[in-house]
Amino acid sequence: MTTLSELFTQYPPTPQIHKWKGASGQWYIHSIFSIYNLPELGACNYILARYTWNANGFRVPLYIGQGKEGRLNANHEKFKPAIELGANEVHICQLASSEQQRLDIETDLRREHPTPLNEQGTGIFSALAALNSSGGIMGALSPSPLFGSLSSDLFSLK
Secondary structure, three states: OOOHHHHHHHOOOOOEEEEEEOOOOOEEEEEEEEOOOOOOEOOEEEEEEEEEOOOOOEEEEEEEEEEOOEOOOOOOOOHHHHHHOOOOEEEEEOOOOOHHHHHHHHHHHHHHOOOOOOOOOOOHHHHHHHHHHOOHHHHHHOOOOOOHHHHHHHHHOO
């Protein structure tokens, strides 16, 4: 008899997907993973995001980046700040076949989606529009209630 654990090993659950639109109008398909259970990653684009559980399933990008092969983990400089802002998902896009394409995708997404943790900036009007659509500054920066205490516990361990 096959156990449930063996089934998940043989047939891991397919991650959800989310499409993010860039400033160019191009759409990029991302696989969604829990920020607390990250897969091994090849070279990819990624978004640290907060999913707000409501009728619209609203997702707020907190950091948009790209990287070479490896594992995105708590040692990444934006990981802890993203957790503190309520990040609970990592969106992974592996469509690019070169470093230049990854940089182009990252730039296109950053120009469309202002984030509190990207230092490059996207313009004041884009930032104000994003804050307005997410419930204002408090809505954009308040942590998710589900992960609020978990995130503080995660980084207090030594």
